[in-house]
Amino acid sequence: xxxxxxxxxxxxxxxxxxxxxxxxxxxxxxxxxxxxxxxxxxxxxxxxxxxxxxxxxxxxxxxxxxxxxxxxxxxxxxxxxxxxxxxxxxxxxxxxxxxxxxxxxxxxxxxxxxxxxxxxxxxxxxxxxxxxxxxxxxxxxxxxxxxxxxxxxxxxxxxxxxxxxxxxxxxxxxxxxxxxxxxxxxxxxxxxxxxxxxxxx
Amino acid sequence: xxxxxxxxxxxxxxxxxxxxxxxxxxxxxxxxxxxxxxxxxxxxxxxxxxxxxxxxxxxxxxxxxxxxxxxxxxxxxxxxxxxxxxxxxxxxxxxxxxxxxxxxxxxxxxxxxxxxxxxxxxxxxxxxxxxxxxxxxxxxxxxxxxxxxxxxxxxxxxxxxxxxxxxxxxxxxxxxxxxxxxxxxxxxxxxxxxxxxxxxxxxxxxxxxxxxxxxxxxxxxxxxxxxxxxxxxxxxxxxxxxxxxxxxxxxxxxxxxxxxxxxxxxxxxxxxxxxxxxxxxxxxxxxxxxxxxxxxxxxxxxxxxxxxxxxxxxxxxxxxxxxxxxxxxxxxxxxxxxxxxxxxxxxxx
Numbered sequence: 001x002x003x004x005x006x007x008x009x010x011x012x013x014x015x016x017x018x019x020x021x022x023x024x025x026x027x028x029x030x031x032x033x034x035x036x037x038x039x040x041x042x043x044x045x046x047x048x049x050x051x052x053x054x055x056x057x058x059x060x061x062x063x064x065x066x067x068x069x070x071x072x073x074x075x076x077x078x079x080x081x082x083x084x085x086x087x088x089x090x091x092x093x094x095x096x097x098x099x100x101x102x103x104x105x106x107x108x109x110x111x112x113x114x115x116x117x118x119x120x121x122x123x124x125x126x127x128x129x130x131x132x133x134x135x136x137x138x139x140x141x142x143x144x145x146x147x148x149x150x151x152x153x154x155x156x157x158x159x160x161x162x163x164x165x166x167x168x169x170x171x172x173x174x175x176x177x178x179x180x181x182x183x184x185x186x187x188x189x190x191x192x193x194x195x196x197x198x199x200x201x
Numbered sequence: 202x203x204x205x206x207x208x209x210x211x212x213x214x215x216x217x218x219x220x221x222x223x224x225x226x227x228x229x230x231x232x233x234x235x236x237x238x239x240x241x242x243x244x245x246x247x248x249x250x251x252x253x254x255x256x257x258x259x260x261x262x263x264x265x266x267x268x269x270x271x272x273x274x275x276x277x278x279x280x281x282x283x284x285x286x287x288x289x290x291x292x293x294x295x296x297x298x299x300x301x302x303x304x305x306x307x308x309x310x311x312x313x314x315x316x317x318x319x320x321x322x323x324x325x326x327x328x329x330x331x332x333x334x335x336x337x338x339x340x341x342x343x344x345x346x347x348x349x350x351x352x353x354x355x356x357x358x359x360x361x362x363x364x365x366x367x368x369x370x371x372x373x374x375x376x377x378x379x380x381x382x383x384x385x386x387x388x389x390x391x392x393x394x395x396x397x398x399x400x401x402x403x404x405x406x407x408x409x410x411x412x413x414x415x416x417x418x419x420x421x422x423x424x425x426x427x428x429x430x431x432x433x434x435x436x437x438x439x440x441x442x443x444x445x446x447x448x449x450x451x452x453x454x455x456x457x458x459x460x461x462x463x464x465x466x467x468x469x470x471x472x473x474x475x476x477x478x479x480x481x482x483x484x485x486x487x488x489x490x491x492x493x494x495x496x497x498x499x500x501x502x503x504x505x506x507x508x509x510x511x512x513x514x515x516x517x518x519x520x521x522x523x524x525x526x527x528x529x530x531x532x533x534x535x536x537x538x539x540x541x542x543x544x545x546x547x548x549x550x
Contacts, residue, residue: 114372116358117351122369150351150376158372187301188341 010036062133064091064109064126074098074106081105085139087130087159089113089146097145105143108133113146113155122158130159134166141169148175148193202520203243203307203493206272210265211245212238219546222536226522230541236524239541240311240495243522246270246279247307247493249290249300252333258285274307274493301340308337308492310481314499316473320454320461327452334480335391338487342387349380353443360441367434377446378427384447385420392418392452394487395479402478406510407471413457414475421449470503474511481516491519498524 005011010032017028035043059065060072067073074080074094084105088094091109110125134142142163146152160170176194177186186194207218213235228236241251241260251260260283261268267284280291290297297303311333318326335342356373359365396416403414422445423429429445436444454461454472461472484492494515500508500523515521528538538550 114369116355116369150348150355150373150380153376154352154355154372157375158369161368161372189344 059091063094063107064111065094065107066091079104082137083140084143085133085137085141086143086145089152089155093145105139110155113151114158115151125155127159127162131162134163134168139168141171143171143173145173202275203247203522204273206243206246207269208242208271209269210262211242211268211270212260212262214238214242214544215262217544217546219539219548221520221522223520224518224536225534226520226537226539227528227535228522228524228539228541228546229526229528230524232526234541235544236541237497239546240497240522240524242270243272243493244309244311244495246272246281247274247309248337249281249304250333250336252311252313257283261285275490277306279303279306300343304337304340304343308484308488308490310477310484310492310494312474312477312494312496312499314497314502316477316499317469319473319476320464320469324449324451327454328448328450330476330480331388331391331450331452334395334483335387337484337492338391339387341383345380345383345387348376349384349447352377352380353446353448357442360437360443365438365441374430377443378430381422381446382426385422385426385450388447388450389418389420392416395476395483398479398482398486399475402482402514403471403475405514406474406478407467407507413455414472415453415455415458417453417455419451419453420447421451422446471507474503474507478511478514481519485516485519491516494519494521496521496523498526500525 006014013032013035014025014028017023017031018025020028023031035041035046056068057066058068060067060075062071062075065072065074069076081104084103085108086097086103086105087108087110088097089110089112091111094107094109097103097107108126108130110127110130112120112125114120114122114125133139142159144156144159146156156172163170174197175190176197177183177190183191202223203221205218205220207216208214209216211217217239228239230236237253241253245251245257245260251257254260267282267287269280269282271278271280273279278291278293280289280294282289290300290303292303292306319330332342332346336346352373356370356377359370359373396414399416400414403412404410426446430443433444454476456464456468456472461469464472481492481494484490503511535550537548539546540549
């Protein structure tokens with residue numbers, strides 16, 4: 001007897017959904033069935049949103065953040081302090097920093113970090129573009145806001161080596177205790193870094 | 202103390218559940234029934250690592266997605282799920298983001314019939330011994346070791362490229378030096394702390410009176426890691442690997458001032474046991490708690506005198522799980538005996 005399956009368009013949708021991060025076969029099937037049968041699903045609106053997003057949103061050619069314009073909102077903002085340039089690994093690291101409200105400069109997302117074990121080298125990242133920006137925009141300070149793991153540190157060292165020839169102050173964001181946390185919950189490495197990065201009161 | 206103990210899809214076991222007693226537990230059974238795997242599971246439950254395998258992936262039963270080890274140790278509920286794609290651990294039913302709290306619950310000493318490799322084998326065997334002890338005493342050690350290995354493997358991968366670029370290689374020097382110097386310092390302190398315990402243990406289990414045992418640290422980074430790393434650049438590039446650092450550390454064992462390779466086979470066996478006993482005593486002294494002792498089929502190769510001396514010198518009150526093919530050697534008090542056959546464990550006494 002022939003095995004009964006879902007109709008081909010439904011199977012195609014499940015196959016497409018499965019490609020998304022964090023979606024396994026079971027979730028893909030659940031979402032597809034919801035789109036087919038739920039009264040308030042409105043799959044047409046979802047499809048339209050996806051289509052309009054993929055047509056209009058692209059990375060900002062200057063900093064790598066998301067935009068629908070020639071330049072992103074941050075790069076186009078004249079009120080931003082062009083003396084400060086903050087380097088991050090991923091474009092998604094920009095919003096958390098923005099939400100702090102503590103930084104009024106511009107950003108540069110590398111699109112990753114140097115990681116030989118994952119076959120990612122400097123040429124795979126937007127490092128040349130960063131050097132070019134430092135040459136043209138003359139920031140007074142470049143802030144390296146990279147991860148504190150081995151690859152993040154190595155990337156920071158590599159950038160520091162490249163940017164040393166420019167008349168620019170190079171800094172790294174501090175590491176230390178989470179705000180509002182007591183000392184007893186901090187691990188040794190965090191404490192020792194907080195201690196070596198202490199500030200004058 | 203390990204009481205309730207369950208596992209699922211671990212090595213050859215689909216599922217198994219048992220209850221251990223305090224004191225001495227013995228698991229008897231023919232070879233190739235999974236006795237060692239049971240001890241390994243107990244070790245993984247407490248330490249999240251195996252003394253038999255660098256990675257945990259081979260521990261997953263064939264055709265299964267991942268394994269579970271689950272047990273109560275001194276009243277704390279430990280649960281660990283591992284699959285090559287996902288790890289999950291819970292302490293008292295609360296999922297843990299990091300292993301820090303989980304690893305504070307229990308410590309382990311693993312005595313194996315292959316321990317003579319500690320004396321006769323390559324330096325790597327002794328480094329692994331040091332790492333296993335250090336990780337149980339110093340919560341920061343695991344991270345330093347992991348960071349060092351990442352930095353070292355990254356650097357070596359770059360050195361092996363067709364056209365190595367020095368700026369990129371040098372970017373990994375700082376993380377390599379940071380973690381490497383921390384490892385060197387931790388191993389130096391550990392070896393100094395182990396030495397007196399090893400010496401006493403050696404005497405206790407059959408070393409001749411007046412025999413001295415020395416533990417000497419020979420750091421693979423020399424006196425000044427930064428300077429030596431800098432100086433070995435040319436050689437690193439020629440040989441396409443990092444030639445200085447704690448991955449070249451050696452722990453030198455000296456019996457009466459002579460290298461242990463000159464010792465007799467009996468002396469070497471005693472020495473290996475002394476290192477394990479020293480580990481046990483040091484963990485007890487520094488943490489104030491007795492480690493769980495896992496003794497994997499070690500009695501077959503020991504003469505009765507050494508056997509009894511060892512049993513007499515295991516710390517009083519420490520819980521032991523012993524595997525063996527037969528029970529004739531047992532003169533000591535045994536709390537519980539299990540028989541392992543056809544993948545099932547049955548209490549027989």
